[in-house]
Amino acid sequence: MANSCADLKVSSLKGKVTLITGASSGIGAGAAVLFAKLGALLVLNGRNVENLKKVAEECAECGGGTEPLLVPGDLTDEDTVKKMVEDVIVRFGQLDVLVNNAGILAFGGIQTSDLATYDRIMNVNVRSVYHLTQLCVPQLIKTKGCIVNVSSVAGQRSSAIALAYCMSKSAINHFTCCLAVELAPKQVRVNSVCPGVIVTEVFKSAGLDDEETVKFFEMCKHSHALGRVGEVDEVAQCIAFLASDAASFITGVNLSVDGGYHVQSPGKTEME
Template sequence: MPVAVITGASSGIGRAAAILFARNRYQLSLTGRNEAALKEVAGECVKAGLPENDVIITSTELTSEEAPKKIIDATLGKFNRIDTLINSAGILRAGAVLDSDISVYDELFDVNVKTIIRLTKTALPHLIKSKGTIVNVSSINGPCPFPNVTYYCMSKAALDQFTKCLALEMAPNGVRVNSVNPGVTVTNLHRRAGQDEATYAAFLEKSKTTHALGRPGDVKEVAEAILFLASEKSSFTTGQLLRVDGGRGIMHPR
């Protein structure tokens, strides 16, 4: 059975990916900050048909110095290999540049870029051994600009460039590197960024007009794209930014 490391597995897209990978017979190393939520997701993976012995959890703060080694060592200690790394953890912060302290920029780049680079570097020797795959969870905000989330857009653009450059570096080793770039997807991301329930409901309602398909996305739809890019079904695909965005990235006012 292939082994997948999934960050941000305690909620949202990472959680949906964990459950889908469980259904597809991956052994799982799940990580996130919320240990109780991770245990709940691990239970969902078992319900999806994965033997209890085939899923482990590592509760850690990804920005901590010891996190990459802790996650990779736990995975290798249990499964002795890594076949795919899913970098799903990320945060959103909103606000105009004029009103945003540079600390907002620092926080977004620490979590959305630096933690991914550090964990990926730690996993790479083992992915080279298995000729494995990496899937980064980016955003339509990477290729497309939006006001009042400038630093977030910049962090995702940096992640997209990391995906493409690393794909070129790793291609001779047989390691494929891709990303998914979701549009608005129903998760807790925006609530955690400070939106109250009324604001978030209005945001989702507006998404019906800003996405060509007339609705926001579901985490399960993004998870399916992640599985495709992680698996042999995408064996001749690398360095791609797969937009799972309901057409959001091609919408223009007229």
């Protein structure tokens, strides 16, 4: 029985057409490589075309030579999103899994950030997710597919250092739950993963230099009950699980992948 269950987890994603956004780095790239190993047919989106091509090459190597379809572009551009979904259907004729991973981070509170930052965060992290999902849902209904959103522990725990980001991820958590209820009668499952602090380049993209990033990771060890920050593959494995048949009776879940951050007693989490 154990072996048959293990086989199910691996084989159930084989041949599934999977669209992963933000796949040019970090969690998205890690998920893409893992899904390739599990035999999925990949559609990869990202803004950094050079990095996206490198990820695609790694996916092709892991996936037995099957080349992912690359659909680079900015998800805040509505025409780009529409063309992306059209390209998926033209190439594969269907869509089985949508992984809404693309997102950005910006530091700042109500007194230290501006409306432009708020708009940028909400447009990328929430509005573009809403729009892409809206266009993909008709296809997912046909295949009785699933959606996995990449949220954050920041959507569950308060923070004084990234207000707009926390608000955006809280929105994604509720979006996940509401959409799960709406699509359940159509047998489309909707879940999210809520990572803690994961070792990626997102913190440098948000403005931290190398020294500040190292300091941030070291500080965050104390806010995670397991005493360390997480790795990309640890999140990717959970995304794959939620997308697989092993999670066939799971929907509307915001799965914490945070080393116990969400249950840890509040401590010091701000940069000194």
